[in-house]
Amino acid sequence: MNNDELLAALGLDPARLRVGDLAVRSPIDGAEIARVATDDARGLDSKIARAAAAFAAWRTVPAPRRGELIRLFSETLRRNKAALGRLVTIENGKILQEGLGEVQEMIDICDFAVGLSRQLYGLTIASERPGHRMMETWHPLGPIGVISAFNFPVAVWSWNFAIAIVCGDPVVWKPSEKTPLTALACQALFERAVHEFGGAPDGLSSVAIGGGSLDAALAADRRLPLVSATGSVPMGRAVAQAVAARLGRALLELGGNNAMIIAPSADLDLAVRAILYAVVGTAGQRCTTLRRLIVHEDVRDALRRRLVAAYASIPIGSPLDPGTLVGPLIDARAFEAMAAALARARRDGGTVHGGERVAAARHPDAYYVRPAIVEMPAQTSIVADETFAPILYVLGYRTLDAAIGLQNAVPQGLASSIFTNDLREAETFLSAVGSDCGIANVNIGPSGAEIGGAFGGEKETGGGRESGSDSWKAYMRRATNTINYSRDLPLAQGIVFPAG
Numbered sequence: 019m020n021n022d023e024l025l026a027a028l029g030l031d032p033a034r035l036r037v038g039d040l041a042v043r044s045p046i047d048g049a050e051i052a053r054v055a056t057d058d059a060r061g062l063d064s065k066i067a068r069a070a071a072a073f074a075a076w077r078t079v080p081a082p083r084r085g086e087l088i089r090l091f092s093e094t095l096r097r098n099k100a101a102l103g104r105l106v107t108i109e110n111g112k113i114l115q116e117g118l119g120e121v122q123e124m125i126d127i128c129d130f131a132v133g134l135s136r137q138l139y140g141l142t143i144a145s146e147r148p149g150h151r152m153m154e155t156w157h158p159l160g161p162i163g164v165i166s167a168f169n170f171p172v173a174v175w176s177w178n179f180a181i182a183i184v185c186g187d188p189v190v191w192k193p194s195e196k197t198p199l200t201a202l203a204c205q206a207l208f209e210r211a212v213h214e215f216g217g218a219p220d221g222l223s224s225v226a227i228g229g230g231s232l233d234a235a236l237a238a239d240r241r242l243p244l245v246s247a248t249g250s251v252p253m254g255r256a257v258a259q260a261v262a263a264r265l266g267r268a269l270l271e272l273g274g275n276n277a278m279i280i281a282p283s284a285d286l287d288l289a290v291r292a293i294l295y296a297v298v299g300t301a302g303q304r305c306t307t308l309r310r311l312i313v314h315e316d317v318r319d320a321l322r323r324r325l326v327a328a329y330a331s332i333p334i335g336s337p338l339d340p341g342t343l344v345g346p347l348i349d350a351r352a353f354e355a356m357a358a359a360l361a362r363a364r365r366d367g368g369t370v371h372g373g374e375r376v377a378a379a380r381h382p383d384a385y386y387v388r389p390a391i392v393e394m395p396a397q398t399s400i401v402a403d404e405t406f407a408p409i410l411y412v413l414g415y416r417t418l419d420a421a422i423g424l425q426n427a428v429p430q431g432l433a434s435s436i437f438t439n440d441l442r443e444a445e446t447f448l449s450a451v452g453s454d455c456g457i458a459n460v461n462i463g464p465s466g467a468e469i470g471g472a473f474g475g476e477k478e479t480g481g482g483r484e485s486g487s488d489s490w491k492a493y494m495r496r497a498t499n500t501i502n503y504s505r506d507l508p509l510a511q512g513i514v515f516p517a518g
């Protein structure tokens with residue numbers, strides 16, 4: 019299937035995708051694969067207006083019926099998993115297994131949301147007044163703005179989208195400028211589900227293509243009570259401030275600088291496999307990518323030798339080839355950031371293994387790199403930065419307290435893990451004095467979370483929680499209701515007020 023056939027299979031018109039003002043390039047070879055039309059401020063405004071109009075109707079549709087639309091969408095995704103997964107790979111560069119995995123993550127969250135559509139429960143609360151009942155009701159919140167990043171071009175949107183739709187909220191989606199095609203494909207697939215559903219309001223879902231000015235406009239727009247943003251810390255900070263200025267809600271999933279502690283009792287065979295997947299998956303461009311390895315001095319040399327050997331033979335190349343484990347970085351800027359980080363690490367006394375560009379002659383406009391292992395004498399400032407590339411900094415430790423101290427001594431707080439077979443260490447790591455991250459794992463890596471849990475983290479990661487668990491509450495408004503079924507009017511707090 020060539021690219022045009024792939025786009026057509028996903029419901030897009032290849033001819034219309036040749037005439038837009040934004041060039042889309044595949045990181046596989048740097049070639050232009052489409053030109054999509056961007057939205058200006060007026061285009062975005064009309065999409066938000068349509069979403070607001072859709073909200074007026076959609077909030078009255080019973081939640082289980084709203085779930086039915088997401089059920090149909092998940093069926094559409096199941097039918098198109100291979101095609102959409104391939105487009106993710108072509109546009110983003112992650113290996114096909116991961117492109118498919120990303121679509122599976124969409125299917126999983128849809129299934130979760132369908133079940134949730136019958137479980138948007140509120141509490142019943144004991145009233146202190148006789149003849150009274152208190153309860154909570156969850157209502158749809160309003161149209162939601164979603165800003166997503168190139169690295170998970172479809173899954174992270176779907177976490178927001180599937181939940182928002184069952185909660186009664188239309189979504190205006192601003193995808194990364196680097197991955198607009200997959201977003202347009204999701205919209206086309208959703209429109210198929212809408213067609214099958216029959217009777218959904220127009221404007222329930224829309225995609226606005228463009229750069230940072232659209233982020234700013236979404237953040238400032240009072241018609242969007244919630245803006246969910248995934249991406250860099252500077253982007254999130256700007257969005258959060260603009261949303262806060264109008265006292266709206268922001269749900270942020272920003273940077274991660276994720277660590278793994280390797281204790282002396284760790285199963286090193288398991289650890290090596292987990293490290294490889296967590297470092298080189300998505301070419302180091304996941305928010306959850308493993309970036310810091312904190313290894314007990316007793317096992318440091320043995321582990322380093324095994325990792326350097328494993329890295330040397332890791333297949334790097336086209337993400338469409340089934341044997342490849344590391345695809346390209348997204349673009350030249352990503353490569354430059356990686357090279358600059360490695361230069362800084364060297365200046366700080368680090369010893370770098372790997373990290374060089376490969377296949378540059380064959381692909382002058384694509385950026386394939388050998389993942390880097392960097393032995394660091396200390397956790398210097400470059401280690402505390404999130405560089406979106408496959409760089410693993412290795413640090414040593416002697417006591418678990420020191421290891422946890424290192425793990426927590428960075429501005430980000432997304433994902434973390436420990437490899438240990440010592441119950442005391444594992445439980446300490448998971449306790450209040452352990453990892454300060456939103457995700458803390460034992461004997462698995464920090465990446466590759468399932469959708470059933472709440473996803474997000476603390477500190478500069480932004481504090482938001484998306485996906486499973488009770489994350490849905492962010493997409494609804496809670497009303498506390500007190501109902502008096504007595505013939506009296508007792509006041510709370512025992513106040514006597516004999517008026518009338």
Ligand code: UN1
Binds near residue numbers: 467
């Ligand atoms: C992200 O990188 O923004 O846990 C999301 C993971 C994936 C999601 C990553 N399920 O690695």
